[in-house]
Amino acid sequence: MVVLSQPALNQFFLLKPFKSTPLFTGIPVVDLTHPDAKNLIVNACRDFGFFKLVNHGVPLELMANLENEALRFFKKSQSEKDRAGPPDPFGYGSKRIGPNGDVGWVEYLLLNTNPEVISPKSLSIFRENPHHFRAVVENYITAVKNMCYVVLELMAEGLGIRQRNMLSRLLKDEKSDSCFRLNHYPPCPEVQALNRNLVGFGEHTDPQIISVLRSNSTSGLQICLTDGTWVSVPPDQTSFFINVGDALQVMTNGRFKSVKHRVLADTTKSRLSMIYFGGPALCEKIAPLPSVMLKGEECLYKEFTWWEYKKAAYTSRLADNRLAPFQKS
Ligand code: GA4
Numbered sequence: 001m002v003v004l005s006q007p008a009l010n011q012f013f014l015l016k017p018f019k020s021t022p023l024f025t026g027i028p029v030v031d032l033t034h035p036d037a038k039n040l041i042v043n044a045c046r047d048f049g050f051f052k053l054v055n056h057g058v059p060l061e062l063m064a065n066l067e068n069e070a071l072r073f074f075k076k077s078q079s080e081k082d083r084a085g086p087p088d089p090f091g092y093g094s095k096r097i098g099p100n101g102d103v104g105w106v107e108y109l110l111l112n113t114n115p116e117v118i119s120p121k122s123l124s125i126f127r128e129n130p131h132h133f134r135a136v137v138e139n140y141i142t143a144v145k146n147m148c149y150v151v152l153e154l155m156a157e158g159l160g161i162r163q164r165n166m167l168s169r170l171l172k173d174e175k176s177d178s179c180f181r182l183n184h185y186p187p188c189p190e191v192q193a194l195n196r197n198l199v200g201f202g203e204h205t206d207p208q209i210i211s212v213l214r215s216n217s218t219s220g221l222q223i224c225l226t227d228g229t230w231v232s233v234p235p236d237q238t239s240f241f242i243n244v245g246d247a248l249q250v251m252t253n254g255r256f257k258s259v260k261h262r263v264l265a266d267t268t269k270s271r272l273s274m275i276y277f278g279g280p281a282l283c284e285k286i287a288p289l290p291s292v293m294l295k296g297e298e299c300l301y302k303e304f305t306w307w308e309y310k311k312a313a314y315t316s317r318l319a320d321n322r323l324a325p326f327q328k329s
């Protein structure tokens with residue numbers, strides 16, 4: 001990534017007056033092997049829309065292998081990386097996020113995880129990048145998906161849904177519209193002198209059902225608590241961080257909140273994160289699940305297909321409330 005001068009940084013990236021956010025010690029931690037995991041998950045999703053998952057069973061080696069391959073990719077020359085872009089939406093992207101003018105101090109690879117519709121661009125990324133990049137990505141995603149099914153099944157149980165696979169089936173569907181993102185936030189020493197924060201990835205909620213994030217040990221991730229306070233998430237490279245997405249907020253009729261989050265770039269250390277976004281098939285109807293609703297409870301959202309929601313999402317800016325048009329007045 002090209003190092004920018006101070007005026008250029010000001011021009012392109014949202015620099016906020018520096019406000020130090022201490023590492024927050026109150027992030028809920030869920031041990032996947034705990035006998036009460038289902039209730040811990042439900043409470044965390046209700047109170048934070050976010051939790052840290054430990055004892056998850058995904059071999060740490062898979063994370064390390066992918067981190068190495070990703071770093072190998074991001075170390076390539078700009079022109080080589082650009083050959084894997086632009087992101088449409090899949091492929092390599094730098095600084096520009098989405099199609100509507102959002103920018104951040106980040107470069108990334110956005111990949112489709114559905115083998116049925118894996119885009120030619122993703123295939124060419126793997127062809128041009130040997131060292132088993134593809135196998136390493138696939139091994140990681142397979143393990144994370146399996147873990148995610150367990151989380152969603154416990155969640156369904158905790159919500160009192162009789163059909164355990166009510167949520168996990170959406171991701172197990174071979175047409176599930178899930179994707180995977182590798183984000184690289186290079187260090188930016190220039191910003192230290194400015195006493196400002198440099199936005200790596202601006203505030204947003206994830207559109208899908210659930211997101212599973214793993215990062216290296218560089219901090220930067222912040223979440224917005226229900227009272228509107230932003231707090232920094234202490235990094236933990238051996239654990240996963242789980243986000244509730246917009247679709248799950250709708251399906252639980254607002255019991256779970258999709259968590260607003262953002263990433264600030266670091267002045268000295270690079271941050272590497274890998275995120276699996278579990279989404280339903282495009283034709284899937286999203287609406288509050290009758291099995292979570294109480295007798296007489298009003299639906300807060302209109303029914304829509306995942307395709308309708310995605311179409312609207314891609315006309316939005318990152319910070320927009322994408323659920324607003326689907327809310328019942
Ligand atoms: C946010 C979550 C995922 O990173 C993502 C992003 C997507 C993109 O980068 O192409 C979006 C963004 C995300 C939400 C609104 C639209 C679409 C950029 C953007 C401005 C891959 C996703 O699914 O939605």
